[in-house]
Each structure stands twice: as structure tokens, then as C-alpha cells.
Amino acid sequence: MKERPINASLPRRAAFTLIELLVVIAIIAILIGLLLPAVQKVRAAAARLSCSNNLKQMALGCLNYESANQKFPIGDNRADLxxxxxxxxxxxxxxxxxxTAIANQYDYTRDYDDTVNYTAIANQIKxxxxxxxxxxxxxxxxxxxxxKSASYTGKNTARGVTDYWGINAMETWVPTVGGCTGSFPSFSSYQVGNDFDPARVxxxxxAAAGVTTFATITDGTSNTIMIAESAGRPTSYGPGGATLGQLNPGEAGWSDPNGAFKFKGANPTTGAVKPHGAAANTCVMSCNNTNEIYSFHTGGSNFAFGDGSVHFISSSASLCVVGALVTRAGGEVAPSY
Structure with missing residues (x-):
């Protein structure tokens, strides 16, 4: 067999030049830059949909409770009765x-912070x-x-948290904030400490405001918010998602009756909610997660209504509209949100 000369020319292999390789890398980088925002939007949309489903499950839970007991659950039972x-x-x-698995661990004859409930309240519920x-x-x-319960030990027992809370009432109002006139007669005066005003709850x-039945929701179940997002506790968040530290007490546990709140509006710059009814408290949501509506969705928050429906309300909605939707018997005719 004849051997090929050592210096015989071999066929040349095709390859990228350095410039071609840099061009390909640049194109890939551009495509990734275009794709990432789209992926983030898809993830945000999926999170918002999952959040909406969570609220739906809770709303149905409240309605099933009402069907079994002929009344809605107490939103904030601080042993008032x-x-x-x-x-x-x-x-x-x-x-x-x-x-039911977690419910079976929970002793409903004892306070939530009783030692017998420590195992149950530590559960993180999806x-x-x-x-x-x-x-x-x-x-x-x-x-x-x-x-506290008589058996409370004073320890900081770990409690599973929640991002969803019931709104007890619309606590305060100043008519110069948003000019609530016409369809909002109950907002015509400044009030403080009106947790139990029938027109504001x-x-x-x-519990001290009395139980809620379908008959007491005269504004209509489809026009009344039942559950709102107040997410992120026990971390304190302010305007623009700013982290402000740790809440103490955190009031973050799903078992903790202290976490429910009264809608007031917050300062859009500082997130402060006091003094109640101050003209500067024009922020409807996502300015304070301590005792106000707060979500990590872009442009608004999810809400569960008394009829079991869930709606996304824009953060640009007025205090007047959201305040009207909070009350079960305010007599308001809320415009579209």
C-alpha cells in the first residue's frame, strides 16, 4: 500500500473566525435580553393567577362556613365576646x-397560642x-x-404565616382626600375609632361589631371586599417595596387574630398611617403592609369578595372607591373599579 507523503496537503476544516464568533455571541446576548423581560412577565402573571386562586379557596371556605353556621366567621376575635x-x-x-389534616391538629376549644396548638400553628399552609x-x-x-392564654409560656413560638387578611372596617375619613361626595354620603365626616359603626364595618x-350574615351585607356581596392582600409580614415593607425592618409583634401568623386590619390609607412617601385620616394618607395600597393593603404584584392587588369572586383592583383606584367596597352596609354606590 502506497503511503501518503508526510508533506501532502490535508483537506482544510471549516471553522468560525473570531469576528464571526463575536457576532454570534452578540446575537445570543440580544435574544436573551429580549427574552428575559418576557419570562419575568410570564412568571409575574403566573404568580398573580396563583394568588387569585388562593383567595378563591379562602373565599369558598368562608362561604362554606356560612352555609354550615348561618354566619360568616369572625374576622378579629380578640375574646370580645x-x-x-x-x-x-x-x-x-x-x-x-x-x-382537615391541620384542622385535626388544632384544638378549637383553646386559644390559638395555647401550648396544645403549638404544633398546628407552626404549619405553613400553601x-x-x-x-x-x-x-x-x-x-x-x-x-x-x-x-394570652393561661398556658402561654412567653416563648416566641414559630407560627406559619399568611399574606391574606380580612378587613374589619373602614376606620377614618377626610372628605378633602379624593372629594368623596355624591355616592359616598357616609364619608362626609372625619371619624376615629369607628370599628363598630354599622355603616363602616x-x-x-x-366580634364586638356583631356577626355578619347575608342579611347584614346590604351593599351586596358582589360589591363588598371580604379578604385583601397585606403581604410580606413579619418583614415591614413600605412604598416601592422598600424593606423597613422587622415588625414586632409581627402579626404574620395565619392563626393570629391580631393580623386583621381596618382600611385607612397610607402616606405615599413614608407609608405612615398615623395620624388617622391625615390628608397626606392618599395611598390605597402597597405603601404599608403593617395594617394596610399590600401586594407584590405590579399595578394593584387581588381581593376576594363576599360572593366568592376574586378581582384585581388597580393601585390607581381612589380611596373613595376602595373604602366603599370595604363596608358591608355603607349604602354607597361604588363606581367601576
Whole structure:
């Protein structure tokens, strides 16, 4: 067999030049730059949809509870009623939203912070957490707010958190904020400490305001907010998602009845909600997550209504409109949101 000469020319192999390689890398970088925002938008949309589904499950839980008990759960039971048990509405509806395993761990004859409930309240429940909220999963280990059970040990027992809360009432109002006139007669005067005013309370009101039945929701269930997002606790968040530190008490646990709040409006710059009714408190949502509406969705928040429906309301909605939607019997005719 004849051997090929050592110096015989071999066929040349095709290859990218350096310039061609740089061009390809540049094109890939551009495509990634175009794709990433789209992926982020898809993820945000998926998180918002999942959050909406969570609220739907809770709303149905409340309606199933009403069907079984002929009344809605108490939104903020701070042992206001004689012999009352200190527990949250989210604990009460567990059996009505397919969370029977955790409900079976919970002793409903004892306060939520009783030692017998430590195991139950440490559970992190998926439908009580919005996927758009940072730092998942998380627990609340801050001191909880009293009154305490007789068996309370004073330890910072770990509590599974929630991003969703009932709004007890629309607490304060100043007519110069948004000019609430015409369809908003109950907003015509400044009021403080009106947690139990029949025209101002919400569906998941405090025990002392009396139970809520369908008959008491004279504004209509489809026109009344039942559950709102107040996400991120026990971390304190302010305007623009700014982290302000740690809440103490955190009031973040789904079992903690202290977490429910009264809608007031917040300062759009600082997030402050006091003094109540101050003219500067024009921010409707996502300026303060301590005791106000707050979400990590772009442009608004999800809300569950008394008829079981869930709606996304824009952060540009006026205080007048959201305030009207909070009350169950305010007599307002709220415009479209």
C-alpha cells in the first residue's frame, strides 16, 4: 500500500473566525435580553393567577362556613365576646377549605397560642402564601400580641404565616382626600375609632361589631371586599417595596387574630398611617403592609369578595372607591373599579 507523503496537503476544516464568533455571541446576548423581560412577565402573571386562586379557596371556605353556621366567621376575635376563644378566621375555616389534616391538629376549644396548638400553628399552609411575596417560605417568631392564654409560656413560638387578611372596617375619613361626595354620603365626616359603626364595618368584622350574615351585607356581596392582600409580614415593607425592618409583634401568623386590619390609607412617601385620616394618607395600597393593603404584584392587588369572586383592583383606584367596597352596609354606590 502506497503511503501518503508526510508533506501532502490535508483537506482544510471549516471553522468560525473570531469576528464571526463575536457576532454570534452578540446575537445570543440580544435574544436573551429580549427574552428575559418576557419570562419575568410570564412568571409575574403566573404568580398573580396563583394568588387569585388562593383567595378563591379562602373565599369558598368562608362561604362554606356560612352555609354550615348561618354566619360568616369572625374576622378579629380578640375574646370580645364573653367566653370567647381567641382565634383567627383563617384557623376557623380550615375544615371548610380542604385543610382537615391541620384542622385535626388544632384544638378549637383553646386559644390559638395555647401550648396544645403549638404544633398546628407552626404549619405553613400553601394557599395562605402568595408566590409573588419575597422570602418564601417564612415563619413568624416575633412575640405575639395579647391577651394570652393561661398556658402561654412567653416563648416566641414559630407560627406559619399568611399574606391574606380580612378587613374589619373602614376606620377614618377626610372628605378633602379624593372629594368623596355624591355616592359616598357616609364619608362626609372625619371619624376615629369607628370599628363598630354599622355603616363602616366589613364582612370579616371584629366580634364586638356583631356577626355578619347575608342579611347584614346590604351593599351586596358582589360589591363588598371580604379578604385583601397585606403581604410580606413579619418583614415591614413600605412604598416601592422598600424593606423597613422587622415588625414586632409581627402579626404574620395565619392563626393570629391580631393580623386583621381596618382600611385607612397610607402616606405615599413614608407609608405612615398615623395620624388617622391625615390628608397626606392618599395611598390605597402597597405603601404599608403593617395594617394596610399590600401586594407584590405590579399595578394593584387581588381581593376576594363576599360572593366568592376574586378581582384585581388597580393601585390607581381612589380611596373613595376602595373604602366603599370595604363596608358591608355603607349604602354607597361604588363606581367601576
Amino acid at each position: 364573653p367566653g370567647g376563644v381567641y382565634q383567627s378566621w383563617q384557623a376557623v375555616i380550615l375544615p371548610y377549605e380542604e385543610q 394557599i395562605y402564601n402568595c408566590p409573588a411575596t419575597p422570602m418564601q417560605p417564612r415563619l413568624d417568631t416575633t412575640p405575639d400580641e395579647g391577651p 366589613g364582612i370579616l368584622c371584629r
